[in-house]
Each structure stands twice: as structure tokens, then as C-alpha cells.
Amino acid sequence: MLDDSVKGQLKAYFERITQPVELVASLDDGAKSQEMNELLREIADLSDKITLVRRDDDARKPSFAINRAGTGIGVRFAGLPMGHEFNSLILALLQVGGHPPKESPEVIEQVKALDGDFLFETYFSLSCQNCPDVVQALNLMSVLNPRIRHVAIDGALFQGEVEQRKVMAVPSIYLNGEPFGQGRMGLEQILAKIDTGAVARAAEKIKAKEAFDVLVVGGGPAGAAAAIYAARKGIRTGIAAERFGGQVLDTMAIENFISVPHTEGPKLAAALEQHVKDYEVDVMNLQRAEALVPAATPGGLIEVKLAGGASLKAKTVILSTGARWRQMNVPGEDEYRNKGVAYCPHCDGPLFKGKRVAVIGGGNSGVEAAIDLAGIVAHVTLIEFDSQLRADAVLQRKLRSLPNVTVLTSAQTTEVHGDGTKVTGLTYKDRAGGELHRVDLEGIFVQIGLVPNTEWLKGSVALSPRGEIEVDARCQTSVPGVFAAGDATTVPYKQIVIAMGEGSKAALSAFDHLIRMVPANDAVAA
CATH class of the missing domain: 3.50.50.60 (FAD/NAD(P)-binding domain)
Known part of the structure; x- marks a missing residue:
């Protein structure tokens, strides 16, 4: 899975590992498990301080733990941490392997002093640029404090969990089974939420x-x-x-x-x-x-x-x-934010794989979002208030060439509909004739400026x-x-x-x- 240049870089990085590391895999017979096994074998071959064992003892498959041998220190990834999360994987290997973090001594001591048992679960997507901050912060906390555990979960791979927990935005963080936070959070922000005296x-x-x-x-x-x-x-x-x-x-x-x-x-x-x-x-x-x-x-x-x-x-x-981000300010938007109403197509798009979504806004950001989403979802409806799209001509040509995109102009979104837990559709008004129309869908991406x-x-x-x-x-x-x-x-x-x-x-x-x-x-x- 890794080309020779990446392997060369990783081999140099892994020379910083001072403590023995175990990669403990839980796999099944699926294709993703085979990919994970291949990735872990390639990593283990790059350092004599890294060993790979297969135990299949975790309910989430495919997944793997990165453990410091003979200790309770470790982190777990459920899914393949590639894309934006590849750096999270490398940092976890180094930190579990004893390489010191770059955080200030004050912050490190604050993490070590946390009193309590914390199990964090973070749902991420491989295209999310906000997720690595959360994953890396919680991984570091679990390395510094053995009473803290963290599992990073690829939401696109574990769709059953995502639907059961109604996760419709990433990163989504759970603490001891309960919702803890959504969106980008750094180490200091997480500490401020669980360390009540920090503020x-x-x-x-x-x-x-x-x-x-x-x-x-x-x-x-x-x-x-x-x-x-x-x-x-x-x-x-x-x-x-x-x-x-x-x-x-x-x-x-x-x-x-x-x-x-x-x-x-x-x-x-x-x-x-x-x-x-x-x-x-x-x-x-x-x-x-x-x-x-x-x-x-x-x-x-x-x-x-x-x-x-x-x-x-x-x-x-x-x-x-x-x-x-500017909001639509229509009924239902606040109620269903992060329950189908989203503002970052790169982050949350993979959670809507095979579903129907709308993009609100016909400028460059809206058209780019619609193009990106069209490769993931079943259908995209782009809704623009003006009588024509405002995006660059090259983007408009690309958009109109896609078979699963509908473009509506002179359309004003008037309401977001849902069933109490998630988005089920929206209503828009035809500004030319005044008629109201409903579009059934599962996601709405708002891209209407700042x-x-x-x-x-x-x-x-x-x-x-x-x-x-x-x-x-x-x-x-x-x-x-x-x-x-x-x-x-x-x-x-x-x-x-x-x-x-x-x-x-x-x-x-x-x-x-x-x-x-x-x-x-x-x-x-x-």
C-alpha cells in the first residue's frame, strides 16, 4: 500500500521510537481487513521495535490497536487511517513508542493529572481536514494518561454505528457512550471541557x-x-x-x-x-x-x-x-444542524454516501461542493436564489455535465423538514411564480457566504x-x-x-x- 519513498520516510521517523510497540489487529474476511493487514505488515517491517499480532478480539472489524508493549498505554483505529488521518497514525506510533510530544509541559501535566476514567470515541471521515486535530489530541491524551482511552472510527466504514448514533457530522466525539462534542477541537479545548477548573x-x-x-x-x-x-x-x-x-x-x-x-x-x-x-x-x-x-x-x-x-x-x-458561515435563517435549520444540515462538504460528505442531498448557493463554493458531493451521494440538488449561477464558467460547465445533479435557480429555501432526529427534506419557493415545492432528501449543505x-x-x-x-x-x-x-x-x-x-x-x-x-x-x- 505504501510506495518506496513513503516507506523510506517512515523508516527514518521510526528511528525515534524508543519503546517496543505492538500492532494488535482485529480482522475479518472482508476486503478492508485485507488492506489493513497489508498496511500493518508494511509498517511492522520498517522497524525492529514494531511487531504485528492478530487477535481478532475487538467487536469492530477491521480495527487495530497501537500498544506500548507490557503497559496499558495505547490507542485504537477502527478503519484504515489514510487520507488526512495518515499523519494521525504516524504520530500515534511515535508517541506510543516513547517519542516526546511537542505540547507544553504545563498542558502535559494537566492531562496526566486528570482524575477519572474516560473512553473517547471519535467518528471521522478520511476527507475531513478538521478531524485530525481531534484524533491526534485524544490519542495523545490516551498516551499520557492510562485512564484515558480513545478509538478513532471511520464513519464511512462503520455505517451501522453512524446510523444508530445518528452521526451526521464529523468529527463527532463521544465520551463514555454519551455525545461530547462536534467539530474541530484541539487539546486545550478538550481539556477545558473535562477539566472544570481550567477556565x-x-x-x-x-x-x-x-x-x-x-x-x-x-x-x-x-x-x-x-x-x-x-x-x-x-x-x-x-x-x-x-x-x-x-x-x-x-x-x-x-x-x-x-x-x-x-x-x-x-x-x-x-x-x-x-x-x-x-x-x-x-x-x-x-x-x-x-x-x-x-x-x-x-x-x-x-x-x-x-x-x-x-x-x-x-x-x-x-x-x-x-x-x-452565513446561515439560511429558515425554520428547521437550527433544529437539524449536524443532523443533516451541514456547512462543510469535505468533512461531512462521506456520511451521506448513496443518499440525496441539496447544496444551497450557486457561487464558487456552492458549485464546487455540488461537484464534490456528486461523486459520493446518489443525487445533488443545487438551489440558487438568483436567476443564474454566480460560479466561474468552468465550474458551471463541469456541474452541468454531471448526470446526478439538478440545478434550480430563482429558488428560495423556506424551510428544513425532519422527523425529529434527522433531515427528511426542504421546501423552496419558485421566485418567478411563487409556488412552493418540497424536495425529499437526507442532507443539506449550506454555502451562501460569510x-x-x-x-x-x-x-x-x-x-x-x-x-x-x-x-x-x-x-x-x-x-x-x-x-x-x-x-x-x-x-x-x-x-x-x-x-x-x-x-x-x-x-x-x-x-x-x-x-x-x-x-x-x-x-x-x-
């Missing part, structure tokens, strides 16, 4: 921080660029982010980032975070801003209040809170009718000392490369403001 401890640390010269709120491309440019000026820089990487984490293929022909969102987000950490930037992750309090006097400190109860103060603030994350700023800074932060050519907002950049602002064309440029500009403007700023006590005296 309070983080708030106390934040309260003790001195004022920053520049405080960046938001950790997407604009925020990362702003933090780097500010830190390079040698001034005290902090960045508070609800999740570092922002919307980029949910982006599959990136092919227009100049000088990089192709990359993926999670890879770019990881590179952004590492670049920020190369400088003296105080990174505060999992921190959601709730209020902005302008300086009471010219030259005074601006305050940003956080959801955890703490607040941060700074001489200047750069707002880069980005945007999120909405800025600025609700918390209402009444603090000037916002456009669309909720975007109004900025001038220097990224200055209506509040002195407060700048903004990226998708949350009125700057047109929401692109990664533009957000980075605007973040850099905002940092330079903030620095210029700082060197010209009259200290608060001088302003009062004047």
Missing part, C-alpha cells in the same frame, strides 16, 4: 498580565500577520483568539495564495501559529472577546473583556475577528449595515487607538492574502499611533 485558572492568569502595547483580537491570517509585524517592532504584543487559525481551519484547498501553488487550511493555520510563536508574542488561545471598552482619556488604556471573566488592557487594539464576527462590538465601534467594522485606508476604526483588519472589516474581497496584508498594515498603523501618542498623564496636565 478559572486561565482567567486568573490573564488578569495578572500587564497592559500590552498592541493587543490583537482574533487569530486568523489577519491577526497572525498583525501580531508578527507588531512583535518585530520590539513592542509588547499579545494575541487573544477564540481558535487560532479562524475560518482558514475550515478551508480545504487553497490554490491562490501567491507563491504557494497548493496548500490546505489546517496546514496554513499551523504554519501561521508557528510563525507567531517564533516571536515574543503572548498567545492566549480559547479566549472569546465579549466587549470593547475605549480608553477613558486620550492616551489611556483600551480594555477588552473576555468570556471567561477576565479582561485585557492595551495601548492599541487590532480587531481581526474574521467571519463565519457573516462578520462583530456582534460583540455593536455600540463600541462604527459598523456598516452588513455588520462589518468600518475602517479607513490605515485600518483605523471610529475609536482612536483601535484598528481592524481582515474579513470582519469593510475592506472588499475576503481573501487570505488580502487579510494578511491588511493585518500587516494595521500593525504598522498601530505602531505609528503609539510613537505619536501623548501619554495619559501628559494629556490630563495639558
Whole structure:
């Protein structure tokens, strides 16, 4: 299954294994079991510290455990961890084999100190770019703490479980048999949910921080660029982010980032975070801003209040809170979110194999989603509000060449239907004639653009009718000392490369403001 170049790379990686590792396979006579057996044999042949045994003792077949020989430390994969999960497999082998993780000593000790027995089960799809973060975080936790166990399950392979548990979005995490969370979660986020004192401890640390010269709120491309440019000026820089990487984490293929022909969102987000950490930037992750309090006097400190109860103060603030998927705002959408209503076709598409789905939106993202889904599902109905599709012509030609796609234009989705547990259909209105039509289906993928994350700023800074932060050519907002950049602002064309440029500009403007700023006590005296 592995070509010679991959085997050569893995052989070099496996030299880092210091503890003996057992691959314990549970197989049946199916084709996937044969593939798994072949993969495990090839891996075992690459290191004398890895052995393969077959026990067939697990209910899920095909599956395999990666165990540290003679201990209770290990992880389990149900299904073939290829695609996006191949890195998860390699990391698990290294970590079970004794290679130290890259997490901070503080986080490692927090995992080791968790008191209780935890069995995590994560349903993933091989095309999901969000799933590896969850799988790798829970695998690491099970390596660090023997009272934590984790099984990563390919939802497309174990359809019976998926239907029984009504899993309609990945990653879906279960803890001790009960739903725990859905969507991308990193190690710190998972810890915050199960370690009840983590939020309070983080708030106390934040309260003790001195004022920053520049405080960046938001950790997407604009925020990362702003933090780097500010830190390079040698001034005290902090960045508070609800999740570092922002919307980029949910982006599959990136092919227009100049000088990089192709990359993926999670890879770019990881590179952004590492670049920020190369400088003296105080990174505060999992921190959601709730209020902005302008300086009471010219030259005074601006305050940003956080959801955890703490607040941060700074001489200047750069707002880069980005945007999120726009919702249809029709009856049934909220009720059936992650129960058939989805926003990431790459992540959740494989769960709808052989089923009927709709894509809402006829722009590039909607048409691309419909094309991708057409290769997986039984039928795709694309619904566009406008009288014509807005996607690039080449994408429209590809879409219309597919035999299992129906395109509806001048159609307004009015309601999502379900049976209480999952989506069963939708209703749309023909905007030309006014008639209502029902489409029976099992999944709805919403691709209708973005909405800025600025609700918390209402009444603090000037916002456009669309909720975007109004900025001038220097990224200055209506509040002195407060700048903004990226998708949350009125700057047109929401692109990664533009957000980075605007973040850099905002940092330079903030620095210029700082060197010209009259200290608060001088302003009062004047």
C-alpha cells in the first residue's frame, strides 16, 4: 500500500521510537481487513521495535490497536487511517513508542493529572481536514494518561454505528457512550471541557498580565500577520483568539495564495501559529472577546473583556475577528444542524454516501461542493436564489455535465423538514411564480457566504449595515487607538492574502499611533 519513498520516510521517523510497540489487529474476511493487514505488515517491517499480532478480539472489524508493549498505554483505529488521518497514525506510533510530544509541559501535566476514567470515541471521515486535530489530541491524551482511552472510527466504514448514533457530522466525539462534542477541537479545548477548573485558572492568569502595547483580537491570517509585524517592532504584543487559525481551519484547498501553488487550511493555520510563536508574542488561545471598552482619556488604556471573566488592557487594539458561515435563517435549520444540515462538504460528505442531498448557493463554493458531493451521494440538488449561477464558467460547465445533479435557480429555501432526529427534506419557493415545492432528501449543505464576527462590538465601534467594522485606508476604526483588519472589516474581497496584508498594515498603523501618542498623564496636565 505504501510506495518506496513513503516507506523510506517512515523508516527514518521510526528511528525515534524508543519503546517496543505492538500492532494488535482485529480482522475479518472482508476486503478492508485485507488492506489493513497489508498496511500493518508494511509498517511492522520498517522497524525492529514494531511487531504485528492478530487477535481478532475487538467487536469492530477491521480495527487495530497501537500498544506500548507490557503497559496499558495505547490507542485504537477502527478503519484504515489514510487520507488526512495518515499523519494521525504516524504520530500515534511515535508517541506510543516513547517519542516526546511537542505540547507544553504545563498542558502535559494537566492531562496526566486528570482524575477519572474516560473512553473517547471519535467518528471521522478520511476527507475531513478538521478531524485530525481531534484524533491526534485524544490519542495523545490516551498516551499520557492510562485512564484515558480513545478509538478513532471511520464513519464511512462503520455505517451501522453512524446510523444508530445518528452521526451526521464529523468529527463527532463521544465520551463514555454519551455525545461530547462536534467539530474541530484541539487539546486545550478538550481539556477545558473535562477539566472544570481550567477556565478559572486561565482567567486568573490573564488578569495578572500587564497592559500590552498592541493587543490583537482574533487569530486568523489577519491577526497572525498583525501580531508578527507588531512583535518585530520590539513592542509588547499579545494575541487573544477564540481558535487560532479562524475560518482558514475550515478551508480545504487553497490554490491562490501567491507563491504557494497548493496548500490546505489546517496546514496554513499551523504554519501561521508557528510563525507567531517564533516571536515574543503572548498567545492566549480559547479566549472569546465579549466587549470593547475605549480608553477613558486620550492616551489611556483600551480594555477588552473576555468570556471567561477576565479582561485585557492595551495601548492599541487590532480587531481581526474574521467571519463565519452565513446561515439560511429558515425554520428547521437550527433544529437539524449536524443532523443533516451541514456547512462543510469535505468533512461531512462521506456520511451521506448513496443518499440525496441539496447544496444551497450557486457561487464558487456552492458549485464546487455540488461537484464534490456528486461523486459520493446518489443525487445533488443545487438551489440558487438568483436567476443564474454566480460560479466561474468552468465550474458551471463541469456541474452541468454531471448526470446526478439538478440545478434550480430563482429558488428560495423556506424551510428544513425532519422527523425529529434527522433531515427528511426542504421546501423552496419558485421566485418567478411563487409556488412552493418540497424536495425529499437526507442532507443539506449550506454555502451562501460569510457573516462578520462583530456582534460583540455593536455600540463600541462604527459598523456598516452588513455588520462589518468600518475602517479607513490605515485600518483605523471610529475609536482612536483601535484598528481592524481582515474579513470582519469593510475592506472588499475576503481573501487570505488580502487579510494578511491588511493585518500587516494595521500593525504598522498601530505602531505609528503609539510613537505619536501623548501619554495619559501628559494629556490630563495639558
